[in-house]
Amino acid sequence: MTDTGIKITGVELRRIAMPLVAPFRTSFGTETRRDVLLLRVVTPDAEGWGECVAMTQPLYSSEYAEGAADVLRRFLIPALPSHPGPYAVNEALRPIKGHRMAKAALETAVLDAHLRATGQSLAGFLGATRSRVAAGVSVGIMNSVPELLDAVAGYLDEGYVRVKLKIQPGWDLEPVRAVRERFGPELPLQVDANAAYTLADAPHLARLDEFGLLLIEQPLADDDMVQHARLAAAISTPVCLDESIESAEHAAAAISLGACSVVNIKPGRVGGYLEARRIHDLCRAHGVAVWCGGMLETGIGRAANVALAALPGFTLPGDTSGSRRYYRTDITPPFELEDGHLTVPTGPGIGVEPIPSLLDEVTVATEWIPL
Ligand code: OSB
Ligand code: MG
Numbered sequence: 001m002t003d004t005g006i007k008i009t010g011v012e013l014r015r016i017a018m019p020l021v022a023p024f025r026t027s028f029g030t031e032t033r034r035d036v037l038l039l040r041v042v043t044p045d046a047e048g049w050g051e052c053v054a055m056t057q058p059l060y061s062s063e064y065a066e067g068a069a070d071v072l073r074r075f076l077i078p079a080l081p082s083h084p085g086p087y088a089v090n091e092a093l094r095p096i097k098g099h100r101m102a103k104a105a106l107e108t109a110v111l112d113a114h115l116r117a118t119g120q121s122l123a124g125f126l127g128a129t130r131s132r133v134a135a136g137v138s139v140g141i142m143n144s145v146p147e148l149l150d151a152v153a154g155y156l157d158e159g160y161v162r163v164k165l166k167i168q169p170g171w172d173l174e175p176v177r178a179v180r181e182r183f184g185p186e187l188p189l190q191v192d193a194n195a196a197y198t199l200a201d202a203p204h205l206a207r208l209d210e211f212g213l214l215l216i217e218q219p220l221a222d223d224d225m226v227q228h229a230r231l232a233a234a235i236s237t238p239v240c241l242d243e244s245i246e247s248a249e250h251a252a253a254a255i256s257l258g259a260c261s262v263v264n265i266k267p268g269r270v271g272g273y274l275e276a277r278r279i280h281d282l283c284r285a286h287g288v289a290v291w292c293g294g295m296l297e298t299g300i301g302r303a304a305n306v307a308l309a310a311l312p313g314f315t316l317p318g319d320t321s322g323s324r325r326y327y328r329t330d331i332t333p334p335f336e337l338e339d340g341h342l343t344v345p346t347g348p349g350i351g352v353e354p355i356p357s358l359l360d361e362v363t364v365a366t367e368w369i370p371l
Pocket of ligand 1: 060137138174194227242293294295296297319321
């Protein structure tokens with residue numbers, strides 16, 4: 001593997017606080033603000049950006065923004081090779097266990113710098129075959145069904161081509177039935193439980209079968225791979241895994257166990273875009289559909305996700321929504337839906353940069369780590 005390196009002078013850690021346009025409620029909690037850790041890798045030729053998707057609290061997974069900053073400054077950044085190429089970062093960070101979201105952010109920032117220096121787009125580097133990607137929307141748990149129906153109607157007016165409803169015990173059959181009744185059987189619809197059920201709920205979850213859902217995402221606990229296989233055999237809605245899949249090895253295990261027939265690929269969760277591509281390749285070889293998940297990213301993370309979602313195996317619409325679904329003002333030029341799709345950036349690297357004045361407005365702290 002040729003891995004021509006670039007010299008890294010240092011890495012800036014930047015914490016930003018981004019108010020969400022509306023609270024986002026899942027089975028694990030309610031977010032009103034996104035606490036983002038951004039990385040800027042500086043080289044003599046180019047700068048590279050990476051967004052860490054770890055949230056404020058360790059509720060979606062064990063990682064959290066402050067912990068990611070700590071492992072980056074203490075272990076990951078010091079482990080960088082002196083002249084890393086696009087594949088060398090992954091290898092250098094491998095001995096350090098876990099912390100995939102922190103690693104993903106660093107790998108992406110170095111990759112972005114490298115691609116900008118060589119004038120190649122991330123989409124081209126990854127092997128994208130499309131110039132635009134279908135936009136789905138993830139709709140949080142609401143206080144009432146009428147409130148949910150209004151929210152879904154608004155998103156459909158904006159052009160979203162697929163709707164995902166967050167569910168939990170006590171908010172599942174009723175909202176799904178109401179959305180089906182109001183918007184009809186043709187609407188591409190799926191649900192995401194964020195690990196809120198157990199296998200004992202299989203008979204209850206089987207009652208979702210009649211609604212013709214595209215899939216049910218992560219119904220059971222993160223480490224319940226065998227139980228997911230049992231559930232998948234007991235219901236007709238296809239099971240998709242999110243939290244359970246942290247690597248291509250996990251994806252291979254899940255596929256051979258029959259624990260899922262669809263995979264949500266989130267680059268942060270799996271340690272970066274290279275591992276995300278490995279999972280894509282593996283799933284494609286096995287005829288398993290994949291789609292690109294989201295973590296309420298700013299335009300920086302979104303740009304890279306949209307590039308990934310343009311690979312040929314991404315046959316289902318992703319949680320790749322427009323900027324305004326999350327933020328009144330994004331830190332990059334906003335991603336906007338056109339006919340239900342987002343355009344894949346074509347510029348070098350991730351193809352977008354933060355607008356300095358907007359970035360400064362939301363910055364809470366910066367830290368420079370020289371190399
Ligand atoms: O489980 O997919 C999830 C957001 C934060 C954490 C976990 C999840 C989500 C979403 C939103 O569903 C996806 C998005 O629009 O970015
Ligand atoms: Mg999910």
